[in-house]
Amino acid sequence: MTPVRRRAALRLLALALCPLPAAGCADPAPRAPADDGAVRRAVADWSAAPPARLAGIPLEGWSYEVTSVRQSGVRAFARAELRYRLAGYDGAPASSAREVELARDGTAWRVTADRPAPGAVAQLWDQGEVAAVRGAHCLVLGAGQTPQALAALAAEADRAVPAVTAAWPRPWARRVVVLAPATLEAVAALLGRPADTYRGLGAVTTGSTGGGPAPADRVVVNPEGYPGLSEAGRRIVLTHEVTHVATRAATSASTPLWLSEGFADWAAYRQTATAPADGAPELARAVRRGELPGALPADGSFTFGGDPQATARAYGGAWLACRLVAARWGEPALVRLYELAGREPLPAALGEALGVDLPGLTAAWRQTLREELG
Structure with missing residues (x-):
């Protein structure tokens, strides 16, 4: 048999064995890429406004910006940057790296979970229901704290802010946000360090240094250290931390x-x-x-x-x-x-x-x- 006839015969044999393109012998069709656009639209629709459970917190500029999407079957994971301000308190937007999980429901995507991205710090609302207490110079946000404890903390912060202004007469916001988590471990989750780092401390301040308004500048109260202080001790600790907030732009x-x-x-x-x-x-x-x-x-x-x-x-x-x-x-x-x-x-x-x-x-x-x- 000539080479030409041999090749023709082999093609006929192949057609006889695999007559349809969908048969197992056919090359598999290339896998469709993840539907990134639909996932991004689902996250945008879901995050159009803060969740109802955060209604008591004065949030503005709330937005999730999706930076990447990973799909696994009927599940998808979107990395996103959450940005927001606490109205009247934040001089610049706060940001938080998040991972949004979605499930495919028919042809649509539905958000099923929202959590800190791997390696990112938590937000207070990741730790449970958040209560807000406003003072004359402060906003206190607490998770797992009694209303009485939050009110007392607001009163203490209201005394600290004027004391700091008298010591630091330069321009600053003259108001402060205080976070009151429920446990030492919750403090560590907010700050991204081991719990032992903060054991024995009354409070600590977050925020970056450098010329300009500091995003997410907060005083975080340690529920294991702060309540055990005397009244004078609480005043000293809180005034110290508020001073760090006031001087942040000059540091x-x-x-x-x-x-x-x-x-x-x-x-x-x-x-x-x-x-x-x-x-x-x-x-x-x-x-x-x-x-x-x-x-x-x-x-x-x-x-x-x-x-x-x-x-x-x-x-x-x-x-x-x-x-x-x-x-x-x-x-x-x-x-x-x-x-x-x-x-x-x-x-x-x-x-x-x-x-x-x-x-x-x-x-x-x-x-x-x-x-x-x-």
Whole structure:
């Protein structure tokens, strides 16, 4: 048989064995791509307005922007960026990475779940029903808290905001959002760190630093640490954290932590008669043992999760450094130092605001520790 006849015979045999294109011998048709457009439209329709369960929260600018879609049979998963503002409180939109799950219902897609994207932090409403309490200068959002606890927290925040404004006379929102989750683990979920990081703390502040309004700048109250504080302790802790909110736009990576943490403590203690040894007991004990620090606290000294006594000494030393600046050079000079240190090297900021170099400030600080704590 010639090669031509052999090829023809093979083609006829193939047709006899597989006469129809749909038979198993035919090459499979290419798989249809995921219906991304329909999934995106379903997410857009579903997210056109905040859920009814969030009706008590003053939300505006609520939107989900889908960034990618993955389909698996009758299920689809959309990665999206949630953006929103708390009306009257947020100077810039807050954002949250989300994963929206959908199921195909006939020819349409229906949203079945909405959760934080893998690796992203949770929102308070991911943790249950959220209650809102408005104060004169604050908005308190709580999950799993009693109305009485939220009202008390709002009253405490309302006292903190004017105290911070008196210490930081620069422009800021002069209002604050306070989040009150139900457990320490819930705090950790909101902040994206292990729970042990916040064990023993009364509260912590979120938000990025840098020149401009900070998105999602919140004070998060630790339900395991805050309620056990005395009334004075709660006032100090909340004023400290609100100070971080007020000074956020003036704070940058160049701001030393002894200045940012010390300023927040100075603002919190400013209207009290707290003696240095009472406000910095761990440092006072160290000085009395002859362990006078040789330098202002380094940034690494403020890390929680390590030696709590060392951390307490760092905070006490930072407070007393800012207290010294305010007493010797004046409160306006301390505020000016804070502003300058956020945008230029510390030596230059010290020279411009105080007319002193770092060794000179350190020597004055160490002498103050000897006199007031020794």
